[in-house]
Amino acid sequence: MNEMKDGKDPIDDKFLKDTTINLLAAGTDTISSGLTWFLWLVATHPFVEAKILEEIKENLPSREGNWKCLGIEGINKLVYLHAALCESLRLYPPVPFEHKSSLKPDVLPSGHKIKSNTMIVYSLYSIGRVEEIWGEDCLEFKPERWISKKGEIIHVPSYKFIAFNAGPRSCLGKEMSFIEMKMIIVAILLNYHIHVVEGQVVKPSISLILHMKHGLKVMVKKISI
Numbered sequence: 001m002n003e004m005k006d007g008k009d010p011i012d013d014k015f016l017k018d019t020t021i022n023l024l025a026a027g028t029d030t031i032s033s034g035l036t037w038f039l040w041l042v043a044t045h046p047f048v049e050a051k052i053l054e055e056i057k058e059n060l061p062s063r064e065g066n067w068k069c070l071g072i073e074g075i076n077k078l079v080y081l082h083a084a085l086c087e088s089l090r091l092y093p094p095v096p097f098e099h100k101s102s103l104k105p106d107v108l109p110s111g112h113k114i115k116s117n118t119m120i121v122y123s124l125y126s127i128g129r130v131e132e133i134w135g136e137d138c139l140e141f142k143p144e145r146w147i148s149k150k151g152e153i154i155h156v157p158s159y160k161f162i163a164f165n166a167g168p169r170s171c172l173g174k175e176m177s178f179i180e181m182k183m184i185i186v187a188i189l190l191n192y193h194i195h196v197v198e199g200q201v202v203k204p205s206i207s208l209i210l211h212m213k214h215g216l217k218v219m220v221k222k223i224s225i
C-alpha cells in the first residue's frame with residue numbers, strides 16, 4: 001500500500017476506489033430498504049408515530065427549533081426512536097439472508113455435523129421472527145420490547161439481533177446507519193404526515209436486499225409542529 005511509483009501509489013488509488021465503491025454499495029440499498037419498512041410500520045402504527053414525535057419534540061432545544069438543532073448528541077437521546085428502528089430492522093432486516101462456509105469439518109450449535117467447504121445459508125429474516133428467541137408476540141411491531149423498566153435501551157447481542165450480521169464480518173456501517181436513518185426519520189416525521197394508500201399489497205421481494213415487492217404508495221402531507 002505504501003509502495004510509491006513516480007510519486008504516486010497505484011495500489012493506494014485502487015484501495016481508495018474499491019473502498020469508496022464498497023461503502024456506497026453497502027450503504028445505499030440497505031438504508032433505503034430499512035427506511036421504507038420503518039416508515040410503513042410507523043404509518044400503520046399511529047401510537048408509535050405519536051410517541052416518536054412526542055420524544056423528538058421534548059428533545060428539540062426550542063419549540064421553534066427544527067430537526068437540525070438536534071445534532072448527533074440530541075439524536076442519540078431518542079430512546080424510543082432507537083427502539084422503534086431496532087424493532088423494524090428485526091422484523092424487516094434489509095439483508096434478509098447470509099452465507100458462511102466451513103474451512104474444516106465442524107458441528108453446528110444445532111448438532112448438525114458438516115464437512116469442510118460446506119456453504120451454510122441462514123435467514124436473518126427468520127431469526128428475527130423465532131418465537132423461542134423473541135417470545136409469543138414475535139410477529140408484532142413493539143418498540144417497547146427494546147426498552148428497560150428504567151427507560152433505557154436493552155442491549156441485545158448481535159447473534160440475537162442479527163440485522164447487521166454478527167462476528168468478524170459484521171457491518172462496518174452499523175453506527176453510521178443508525179445516525180443516518182434517525183436523522184432522515186426525524187426530518188421526515190417533523191415535516192410530513194405519511195398516509196399509506198389503502199388496498200395495496202405490501203410484501204417483501206425475495207432478493208439480496210429486502211425491498212418491497214411492489215414498492216410503497218403513500219400520500220405525503222406537509223405539517224408544522
Ligand code: HEM
Nearest residue numbers: 023026027030031034094095163164165169171172173177
Ligand atoms: C440499515 C443499514 C444496513 C444494514 C442492515 C447492513 C447490514 C450488513 C450486513 C448484514 C453485512 C454482512 C454482509 C456479509 O457478510 O455478506 C454488512 C456488511 C458491511 N456493511 Fe452494512 N449494513 C447497513 C448499512 C451500511 C452502511 C451505511 C455502510 C457504510 C457506509 C455499510 C458498510 C458495510 C461494510 C463495509 C460491510 C462489509 C464488512 C466486512 O465484510 O468485513 N453498511 N452490512
